[in-house]
Amino acid sequence: MPNERPSVVWLRDDLRLADNPALDAAVARGGPVVVVYLLDEVSRGIRPLGGAVKWWLHHSLASLGADIAARGGTLTLRRGDAATEIARIVAETDAAAVFWNRRYGRARDIDAALKSSLREAGVEAQSFRANLLFEPWTVTTQEGNPYRVFTQFWKTCLEQGVARDPLDAPDSIRPFDVRSDDLGDWGLLPTKPDWAGGLREHCRPGEDNAHERLEGFVDEVLESYNRRDEPGFEATSGLSPHLRFGEISPLQIWHRLHGALGAGAKANAAGFLREVGWREFNWNILYHFPELHERNYRSAFDAFPWADTPEWEIDAWRHGTTGVPLVDAGMRELWETGTMHNRVRMVTASFLIKNLLVDWRVGEAWFWDTLVDADEANNPANWQWVAGSGADAAPYFRVFNPVLQAQKFDKHGRYIRRWVPELEAGEYPLEPIVDLAQSRRDALAAYDTMKASTS
Template structure:
């Protein structure tokens, strides 16, 4: 009888287009499908509240999907280098398969691969969660790209792999111990702040595919209006990619499939946004401290203000007196999501009008966004700050009033989230936009000075 194979899932909570799961099934014996909740290993960043909520429901959906195919999801909690070998011993597995990670946690995988192979266990890892692997897209000098446009041009020259079919059925050992998902405490209880998330989202692979089809058939034709937050013109696929309920390869092939003429005109624009995700992961692969270190070292000289508690709380709670900023922060708190244009505006306001360190804002988004991942979240904050790769120049300050006039001219989005905007209860701005912009530009002189002395 063929020994079991272990398919170790991470941010790839899907059955279709899952090379590691496919390899475990093709191994020929029973398949132990393992999800390990690891917040202890070095290089692992503990999840924020919103992503913990999503993870709970995505795992529940995956367990149901596997059960419908005759399989079973095994849940364990603890450090990977302890738990994975233990599960191998318990099950008698002679092969372990996983899809590759690209942050600091890849060092865990490398050590495990060496250890398991030393125990005569077959180990294989696969490209599954990016269109192109970071080390395959480099400049002519063999260095990582630091500017998006040439990166994406080069990335598009790489072949995109074919889709991996989902197994129709699989057999999983039933005797393997598994944690109870509810015991992990991923859901908020006291207080239960997730009502807006439950109303807005349905996690899971099936829901992800429904959303992709809806976007391609009903929304992509209007994608050229994606900067208008009151319009339904964006994909809302980011949390699906975050947890791997969809792969970018699935999205790529669908965007090259059957489309209306209007949708086809926008397909390239949409895929370039998927390309930004690829670029951010390339940046993280080569700079694993992206969430806490300036990509551009000269920004270490920036004189951040010590944040006033009242100002920071006003920003977090959406009561700054700046309508577009407040609308975005309230959307975030209610739904775990914020429109991308508004993300840039709210981040710019914190960094450049309040002079609060981008890392403080990044941590808040990490805790409150359902799509926060370890590459995109810090890379986007550093882009706005001016400290990142291909970053907006520091002197480019998003004026939230002008942004509202241009992208929410009828205040539909603002009124949705700040209904008191036309009444007497709305607060005065906590900061003067013109004066605070001038102060930010003056502070930037410290960075310019540090740059010239290098």
């Protein structure tokens, strides 16, 4: 019998069966397939997962396990450092091949080392492009350097075009009997206290739900995407956590957006794909600058004179009690639902960084722990964008005024009323924790100090 030695598919942030090149290669090779998810919190270069993301991961794995079982296979769960565990699984199963889809942050060093050691041991090891539309090393300036400006980056991407069609999910997966952890034993769900009630209400992890969301978005919401800046109006896709976990691929989204669309949706398709392009841009930045969540992309900001802001003010920001309605609304939405509207993410981040003069890394860490879409590239890149220290960032002196932002983007107060209901009852503080005008002046003065010290 040919190919009876199994193949291992090592899943990471690609928790899907369709358009999964690594899985496709394993099934095409013939023979049994060991589909593995490895919870690696210990290897060098791995950033420990935040709480909200762990919650999503648990449910996404449960859903994927059921989908694999429906095709005759099993999902094997293991925990530990990747190099040791993958080598152990290969030895236990006498696997002839290991396939995975590429990662682009620091963890790619782990993958490169493993690929070499597997090959040296005579095991086939292959990696694939699955989670980005464009491999970071293929989109460069004419001089071969990474782009620092999004518009030029995205123009080059669009000129390259997207090469292949999405792959179908395999009809069946031949199982292989190998020891697996029990998902419940991993403790990914919060218990004491169980703070995940809001997530259970608002989030629907899993591949099928990702596609349902895409279809619902394309059919009913995309035609209003030009109103994507209004937080009180449903105009965006809500696909970010699905993309974060690879429950849907950007290629599937790309192809759906190039398929049959109504006239209103068609008018907004390029604008929507441009946002998906920002995701590509941020991963491209991370690929070239893997310390993105730790270091300023623009080193001039290393000299920024952050204030010694009292902890209670930062806590007021975290818990939505700053006395600034739009900021409080956003931070409460985040705590309750694990997500926050993009415009409000910018406003709340600007408030922390500029009005409270707190280092962007403090806010990035809070979002990392509380967002269900918290992502190694998008989170730090966007925080650095707001801070002014990132690639193609908003200039530091652009301080979002949360009062004017609310007047412009939440004109009828729908969003604020939803998350700050006590405002109408007159039980909301009259004074914000900082004076917005004075703190803006202080922020600009701090920026001038940084410039003077680096010029």
